[in-house]
Amino acid sequence: MDNPVEHSDKTHPLHNIPIEVSVTVGKARPLVRDLLQLAENAILPLDSKIEDPVEVYIGDRLIARGELQEVDGAEPGQLAVRLTEVAHDKGDLS
Template sequence: MDDRPDPVPLSETARMFTAVPIEITVCVGRARPLIRDLLQLGENAVLTLDRRVDDPVELYVGDRLIARGQLEELDGDRQGQLAVRLTEVTDLEAGLA
């Protein structure tokens, strides 16, 4: 059984852009080191982020937050590849109008 939701009906304006590829950035956390600490970073250094492994990640198109979700690791022939299970999606249609 396919667990994808039914497609959202698109306005004429939105339909014009459905074949245009976009880049989605997934933000897993932020770090705010002092410049002196940043200058001392080297190979194998660890930069601590402001989030935990199980915290939600944020998905952005440009600077616009479009969704939140949980990181997952895929199984099978794609084992080790990261994915995001969406838990909250903004009203994308309103942003295109």
């Protein structure tokens, strides 16, 4: 018996449902009092560097890691993620 997951059917109705993908570039843990003092143009330091990989999530599930880059031929400044690691099985990227 054929495995239906192995035979991708492009006409399957689920293929046209959009999902939201989030990209995390870093985290900050400021005190609430410091957040309340932030104003326009304030800088909030993150726990990562520019060259560090970003994490790609669907919901709260980490599905990939990658590098930020600017999209060629798109609107100037348009960001994208070049995937460098992709989770294929549960628990691949921890």
